[in-house]
Amino acid sequence: MKEYTVRPNKDADAWFLKIEDVAPEKDFDKMDEAIEAGKQVAEENKPSRLVIYNHLNQIVDEKTFH
Template sequence: MKEFTVRPNKDADTWFVKAEDTVPSHEFDKMDEAINAAKNLGEENKPCKVLIYDHHNELTEELTFD
């Protein structure tokens, strides 16, 4: 199953949406924008998972799209 992640950069001032084992494909100023983009990717690439990390790089949410 394909995975997408939402993670902050090292300073947590921008957020990246990344497909597994690739360079980040999208960069956003706000976490909410990155999460919405990742959810859209999840809907478009079923079946997959979206893993969302907070500004401490801790997993906070895991969404599954079937």
């Protein structure tokens, strides 16, 4: 199962959509934009999981796509 993450950059002024929490695939100005893109990518690559972190790098949501 592939895992995608939405994480802030170190200053929390941009958001990254990452594959397997390694290299950023895309970056976004807003968290909501990154989450929507993450949902779309995870949906297209089932089975997968999307883990969303807040500006403090704490997990705030997890979604699984079957």
